[in-house]
Each structure stands twice: as C-alpha cells, then as structure tokens.
Amino acid sequence: MANHDFENNNLLNDRWLNGCLESLTPGRSVVPDAGKALTRLRERNRARRIAMRRWTWTSAGLAAAGIAVLLVPNARACAEQPGACMQKVWKTVSTHNGVHERVVSQSPAALPIASHLSARLLPAQASPSTFRPHALYKEIGSPTAPITLEAYTDYQCPWCAVFFRNIVPQIMEQYVRTGKVKFVHRDFPLPLHPYARLAARYANAAGEIGHYELVANQIFATQDIWSKTGGIDAEVTKVLAPGDMQRVRQLVKNDDSLDETVIRDVAMGTNTDHLNSTPTVVIVSGDAREAISNAATLPLSVWQSYLDTKLAGLAAH
Amino acid sequence: MIVQNETSRGTDLDESPPDFETTFRLHYPRIVYAIARVVGDAACAEELAVEVFWKFWRNPRIPRDKAGGWLYRTAIRLGIHELRRRARHARYQRLLRLAGPQTPEEIRAGDEKQEQVRRVLSAIKPRDAELLLLQSDEFRYEEIASALDLNFASVGTLVSRARLAFRKEYTKLYGEPRL
Numbered sequence: 087m088a089n090h091d092f093e094n095n096n097l098l099n100d101r102w103l104n105g106c107l108e109s110l111t112p113g114r115s116v117v118p119d120a121g122k123a124l125t126r127l128r129e130r131n132r133a134r135r136i137a138m139r140r141w142t143w144t145s146a147g148l149a150a151a152g153i154a155v156l157l158v159p160n161a162r163a164c165a166e167q168p169g170a171c172m173q174k175v176w177k178t179v180s181t182h183n184g185v186h187e188r189v190v191s192q193s194p195a196a197l198p199i200a201s202h203l204s205a206r207l208l209p210a211q212a213s214p215s216t217f218r219p220h221a222l223y224k225e226i227g228s229p230t231a232p233i234t235l236e237a238y239t240d241y242q243c244p245w246c247a248v249f250f251r252n253i254v255p256q257i258m259e260q261y262v263r264t265g266k267v268k269f270v271h272r273d274f275p276l277p278l279h280p281y282a283r284l285a286a287r288y289a290n291a292a293g294e295i296g297h298y299e300l301v302a303n304q305i306f307a308t309q310d311i312w313s314k315t316g317g318i319d320a321e322v323t324k325v326l327a328p329g330d331m332q333r334v335r336q337l338v339k340n341d342d343s344l345d346e347t348v349i350r351d352v353a354m355g356t357n358t359d360h361l362n363s364t365p366t367v368v369i370v371s372g373d374a375r376e377a378i379s380n381a382a383t384l385p386l387s388v389w390q391s392y393l394d395t396k397l398a399g400l401a402a403h
Numbered sequence: 404m405i406v407q408n409e410t411s412r413g414t415d416l417d418e419s420p421p422d423f424e425t426t427f428r429l430h431y432p433r434i435v436y437a438i439a440r441v442v443g444d445a446a447c448a449e450e451l452a453v454e455v456f457w458k459f460w461r462n463p464r465i466p467r468d469k470a471g472g473w474l475y476r477t478a479i480r481l482g483i484h485e486l487r488r489r490a491r492h493a494r495y496q497r498l499l500r501l502a503g504p505q506t507p508e509e510i511r512a513g514d515e516k517q518e519q520v521r522r523v524l525s526a527i528k529p530r531d532a533e534l535l536l537l538q539s540d541e542f543r544y545e546e547i548a549s550a551l552d553l554n555f556a557s558v559g560t561l562v563s564r565a566r567l568a569f570r571k572e573y574t575k576l577y578g579e580p581r582l
Contacts, residue, residue: 103535106523106573112448115445118431118435
C-alpha cells in the first residue's frame with residue numbers, strides 16, 4: 087500500500103514538473119526570420135574581417151616600429167661607442183657541463199689599449215693565396231713586404247672614417263710607400279648601416295678604373311654628408327673627371343662583380359678573422375694573423391712602435 | 404529530434420555558403436523556438452540564436468554529423484545563461500536599491516507559472532536545467548547523451564536527480580507545489 091502511494095506520488099510529481107516545463111512553450115508571437123538573421127551574420131563576418139585587417143596592419147606597424155627602435159639605438163651606438171661600430175654576433179659556446187649556450191659578443195671597447203697589442207693570435211687557417219682580395223686595386227704597396235695590414239672597414243662607420251683620416255695616411259707614408267708594409271683594404275659593411283654597401287660599390291667601381299684610393303678617401307672624408315641621405319654620387323663626382331664619373335656610374339649600375347669582392351671580404355672577416363666590429367686591422371706576417379679591433383682608438387705612436395718592433399723581429403729572424 | 408547525417412558546415416559564409424546556409428535554414432527556426440522557450444522573449448531569442456550560429460560558424464572543430472545536437476545544446480545553454488544573468492541583475496538591483504517598488508505588472512508577472520519555472524531553472528545547476536529542457540523537448544535518452552556528451556547509461560539517473568533538484572528549488576522559493 088505504501089509502495090503504491092510512493093509510485094502515485096512520483097507520477098504526480100512527474101506530471102506536475104512536465105506541466106511546469108510545458109508552460110514555457112512560446113506563443114505565436116515568435117516568428118523566426120532566417121533571412122534577416124543570415125544578413126546579420128554576414129554583416130558580423132564582414133565587420134570581423136575589417137577588424138582582422140586593421141589588427142594585421144596595426145601589428146605590422148608595431149612590428150616595424152619595434153624593429154626601428156631596435157635598429158636606431160644600434161646606429162646611435164656607432165657614434166656613441168668609443169672606437170668601433172659593433173655588429174652583434176651570436177656565438178654558440180659550450181659550457182663546462184656540455185650545454186650549448188648562445189652569448190652575444192662583448193664590445194672590444196672594454197679592453198684596455200695595451201691589450202690590443204697582445205691581440206688574439208689567430209692561427210693561419212688558409213693558404214696565403216686565399217687571403218688575397220678579389221680585386222687587386224685594394225692592395226697597396228710592395229707584394230714582397232714582410233708585413234701585410236688588412237683593414238676591415240665599413241664606409242658608413244664613423245670610427246673607420248677617423249681611422250682613415252688620422253692613422254692610414256701616416257702608415258701609408260712611413261711604411262707602405264717605403265716597401266715595409268703592404269696595405270689591403272677589405273670591405274666589411276655592417277647591416278646597421280644602410281648606405282655602406284652602396285658606398286663600397288662606388289669605391290670598387292672607381293677601383294676598376296684606377297681611382298680606388300682617391301674615391302675611398304673621398305667617401306670617408308664626406309661621410310657626415312652622404313650618410314644622412316645616401317647621396318654618395320654627389321660627393322664622388324667632386325673628385326672624379328666627368329668621363330670617369332660616367333664610367334663609375336655605369337659600373338655601379340650594371341657590374342655585379344663589384345658585390346662579389348665585398349661578399350668575399352665579408353666571408354673572410356666572418357669566417358677566418360671572426361670580426362664583430364669595424365675598424366679591425368689584421369696584421370699578417372708569414373702564416374700568423376693577428377686581429378686588432380678598435381683600430382681607430384690606438385694612437386699613431388703605438389702603431390709605429392708596434393710595426394717597428396714587428397719589423398725588427400722579422401729582420402732578426 | 405537531432406537530424407542525423409546533416410550537411411557539412413562551411414568555413415566561410417561568402418566563399419562556401421551552401422553547407423552553412425543549409426544547416427542554418429534547417430535549424431534556425433527550431434533554435435529560436437528552443438531559446439524563446441527558455442527566455443520567454445522573442446527578440447532576445449533571435450539575438451541569442453544568431454550568437455549560436457556565429458559560434459558554430461567560427462568553430463571548425465564541431466563535428467559535421469552532430470551539428471543539430473551541438474546547436475540545440477548551445478542554444479539551451481545560452482538561454483539558461485541569459486536567465487541566470489537576468490536573475491543576477493535583478494538581485495544586484497535589489498541590493499543596490501536601484502529598483503524602485505515593484506509595479507503591479509511585475510508582481511503579476513512574478514506570480515505567473517512561466518516566470519516561476521524560469522526562476523527555478525536559473526537557480527538550479529545549468530546541467531540539470533539543460534537535462535530537463537532537453538527531455539521536455541522530447542529528446543530521447545541517447546539523443547540527450549549525444550548532445551550533452553554524457554554516458555547513455557547514466558542519463559536516466561541524471562534526469563531523476565535534475566527533477567528532484569527542480570522540485571527542491573521550487574519548494575524553497577514558492578513552497579510545496581499543489582500536485
């Protein structure tokens with residue numbers, strides 16, 4: 087009997103609950119308009135696309151701004167950093183526990199001047215013939231000189247200009263013209279300098295017609311002017327005859343081999359001499375290669391004393 | 404209730420509309436009715452139905468053969484969320500004394516059976532409310548299990564518990580019902 091009451095109660099409860107839920111059935115006022123809803127969905131999709139496009143452009147703009155922010159301090163650092171234009175080089179080093187870590191190269195400016203003279207001695211990694219630059223006009227001096235100075239420079243690097251203005255003429259006069267030293271100019275345009283490669287093309291084009299030294303010196307001398315606008319042509323025009331200038335322009339415009347010499351120099355600086363800044367001078371005597379970074383910060387007297395000692399040592403040997 | 408082997412859903416309404424549009428036209432009226440049943444407001448139901456289809460359109464992971472179940476479940480869920488949102492809003496208004504004295508219209512509406520049922524549905528667990536609404540829409544147990552991702556064997560038990568929860572909440576709010 088009690089069981090019957092319980093079942094009866096359950097049935098009543100179910101009926102009551104079903105009645106509750108059925109009372110929710112909407113009246114005839116609900117007339118779904120699928121067409122209108124579909125139009126709303128399409129409009130929503132269009133709005134989303136526009137928003138997506140805006141977002142993409144905004145992101146791209148922000149990314150570009152970010153890159154600019156990253157590059158501008160680098161460019162400024164060139165002028166502010168004492169002695170060199172740095173190129174950040176990521177190197178993989180092995181730690182004591184065998185884990186490979188990526189470290190950024192340190193600024194050579196932090197090294198004392200004296201340490202430049204005990205610069206890292208690089209073992210000869212290739213035969214001397216490999217060290218010859220692609221273009222012979224970059225070599226100045228006697229081919230039989232016991233010492234070769236290989237100067238890696240970037241035409242837009244302010245410290246390279248200082249080096250070429252203050253040190254190179256004296257070394258040319260005292261050591262290169264006297265047959266004691268051979269001077270080799272190597273191009274090492276850094277990515278943070280937008281006009282460095284173009285300047286190298288002009289200098290190399292002038293080299294093809296026999297005016298390398300003249301034009302290279304002019305490009306360095308007028309660096310402050312053209313480095314703002316890239317107007318290298320106007321500055322080179324000042325030192326070349328119109329006919330020569332026309333030929334240089336043709337070469338700059340059409341000669342792909344001008345870049346090859348730059349590419350070879352950069353490969354040489356990166357792979358053999360492990361450069362991370364300009365100006366860097368590599369002193370080659372026999373099979374030994376000594377790289378001296380921050381070359382512009384060394385006074386002429388230090389260069390003279392160093393070269394004299396080196397030459398005396400080689401003569402005694 | 405669930406339409407099996409439904410047409411597949413397109414990813415872009417403008418580029419490959421037939422799939423989505425067919426599904427849309429097939430289910431839209433049912434979805435609007437289902438939501439209107441829960442929220443009791445035709446305009447709001449259409450609004451929420453558009454929301455349901457927007458989610459469906461933007462979500463490529465929804466299985467094509469379960470579009471009906473997914474749409475219905477989402478519709479009921481959004482309806483219940485709307486009910487709960489309204490209940491919460493009313494509670495906050497009371498707490499902040501923003502609402503003035505109840506109008507006779509409001510008092511009458513509160514006494515109506517529909518309003519009472521909605522209030523109870525918004526108070527119980529959303530899963531219980533979904534179960535009750537789907538069952539009252541004559542969904543079979545296997546269809547409920549499919550729509551709510553439940554084990555078929557446990558649907559009966561869950562429905563019984565949901566009924567008890569409903570009754571308990573109703574008694575709490577309005578006293579013992581007259582059976």
